[in-house]
Amino acid sequence: MEEVKQSFQQEKENYKAVFFQKRTVCNRQSVYISGEIQKRIMQIVGVITGKQISIGNFIDNVLEEHLNTHNDVLSALYWEEMQKGVFDQPKEKNV
Template sequence: MKRIVVFGRGKVAPTKESKPQDYKSLFMHEAETTARSGKTAYISKEHHERIIKIVQVIGKNEVSLFSYIHNVLEHHFATYKGDITDLYEKNIGQIF
């Protein structure tokens, strides 16, 4: 498995109410935070190779691996915030 660095907060991705953006403008820009302020996470070799190709070709090597992954995760969390919150709250059991 390959190691990647991911961090918590940063630029918020557009919500469903926002003007739709194309893939390149959503994900192919540098994050406002640096990778060194993040944490380490592991991904499969296959995903790492695929992400590297996406960044190299679509991002024309102008976007870091860290920024691409950060942007994808920010978009995911913005898109599924409600679902994640609901599921999280349903899984917090009451002790009594």
């Protein structure tokens, strides 16, 4: 049981190190998310970090981790679509 507690404690520390780190965000862009998700993230980040990390930092960290974790699949999907070329695009339907 103690091993499980230690393992979970380590998992929490790893999570904090990856997702709750300050970072410099250059070339900012606006992105829209649902109000419900924004409220949840605001509450989580505010409470856990004592408002030391912005919502934008957290979202940037989450997206970077997602892109890194799924890089192989995303690359394969990307290249599959790129290989179709311009001439293999579906024809537009007349409405």
